[in-house]
Amino acid sequence: MKILTSAFFISALLLIISCEKTPEPSIEKQMKVEMAITLDDLPVSNLVSVEQMVSALNRHQVPTPYGFVTGSYIYKDGADSTRKQAILDYWLQQGFLLGNHGFNHLAIKRYNSPNDAWRNVQMNERALQQIDRYRQQQNDRVYRYTYLDEGFNTEIGNTFRHHLVTQGYKIAHVSINPADWVWAEKYQACRKQNNEEAMALLKDQFINYTLEVIKSRQEAAQMLLQREIKHILLLHANEFMGEVLEPLLAALSQSGVKFVSLDEAMSDPLYQQYQQQTLPKQSDILNKQALMTRQYNFSTPTQPQLPTNFAELCT
Numbered sequence: 001m002k003i004l005t006s007a008f009f010i011s012a013l014l015l016i017i018s019c020e021k022t023p024e025p026s027i028e029k030q031m032k033v034e035m036a037i038t039l040d041d042l043p044v045s046n047l048v049s050v051e052q053m054v055s056a057l058n059r060h061q062v063p064t065p066y067g068f069v070t071g072s073y074i075y076k077d078g079a080d081s082t083r084k085q086a087i088l089d090y091w092l093q094q095g096f097l098l099g100n101h102g103f104n105h106l107a108i109k110r111y112n113s114p115n116d117a118w119r120n121v122q123m124n125e126r127a128l129q130q131i132d133r134y135r136q137q138q139n140d141r142v143y144r145y146t147y148l149d150e151g152f153n154t155e156i157g158n159t160f161r162h163h164l165v166t167q168g169y170k171i172a173h174v175s176i177n178p179a180d181w182v183w184a185e186k187y188q189a190c191r192k193q194n195n196e197e198a199m200a201l202l203k204d205q206f207i208n209y210t211l212e213v214i215k216s217r218q219e220a221a222q223m224l225l226q227r228e229i230k231h232i233l234l235l236h237a238n239e240f241m242g243e244v245l246e247p248l249l250a251a252l253s254q255s256g257v258k259f260v261s262l263d264e265a266m267s268d269p270l271y272q273q274y275q276q277q278t279l280p281k282q283s284d285i286l287n288k289q290a291l292m293t294r295q296y297n298f299s300t301p302t303q304p305q306l307p308t309n310f311a312e313l314c315t
């Protein structure tokens with residue numbers, strides 16, 4: 001009887017211990033990534049998409065998300081520029097910020113001179129100045145290179161960069177680039193076919209793909225710098241993003257991502273180090289860093305591949 005009682009007591013004790021044990025955090029939860037969210041190529045023509053993106057960013061309390069404006073898009077679809085300006089104004093009304101992405105979405109190699117490239121930034125600035133709330137914006141000027149191409153060590157690239165820096169622009173580098181525009185094009189193709197099943201699949205796959213890219217960039221930072229960096233995620237404003245941003249931010253949050261402002265992310269020494277000089281490669285800052293530190297033989301973890309069925313989907 002005594003043995004039985006003891007056995008019962010021990011089992012009960014074990015049960016209590018096991019109940020009190022807190023669940024193991026998942027591996028993803030241990031990511032502890034700090035990340036700023038940036039959306040290029042504003043304004044889009046579709047107000048609904050902007051409302052969807054704004055709602056997702058607000059719901060997940062992303063601190064001061066940045067939108068980078070391509071001024072020519074304000075005037076792109078005919079004369080309805082007022083509506084596009086209202087879209088940008090609505091963005092600023094949220095307490096979000098706008099940066100400069102050049103008036104024409106041209107790669108730096110398309111310009112004939114540094115002055116041509118610089119005029120493109122000034123034109124964009126004038127387009128932004130048409131918006132009341134932008135004029136009242138007190139934040140720093142921030143520039144995002146088109147195609148992430150800085151014109152490395154060319155006369156145009158270096159002089160253009162000098163203009164940017166001396167005129168007070170900070171360079172918004174990117175550390176995580178899930179190439180969402182590729183997904184957005186495919187999503188549009190599926191929408192044209194009313195293939196809702198494929199659209200849902202694409203959204204799920206894009207979220208998983210982005211999580212994979214984050215892991216690969218964390219590994220790259222460890223290999224190159226032996227530390228974590230603050231990350232800057234590059235996304236694009238479009239219909240696809242309108243529909244995928246909410247579940248994407250939810251998945252990031254669940255995986256341990258802490259959203260920070262672009263200002264906070266850019267305080268990381270890696271971005272500070274590369275404000276003045278141009279960097280090679282149309283890629284994220286970690287790939288650029290690998291080349292700058294002459295680790296040419298250094299193989300940063302490659303970005304994950306697109307799903308095998310991607311090419312055939314909605315053709």
Ligand SMILES: [Zn+2]
Nearest residue numbers: 040041146147
């Ligand atoms: Zn762009």
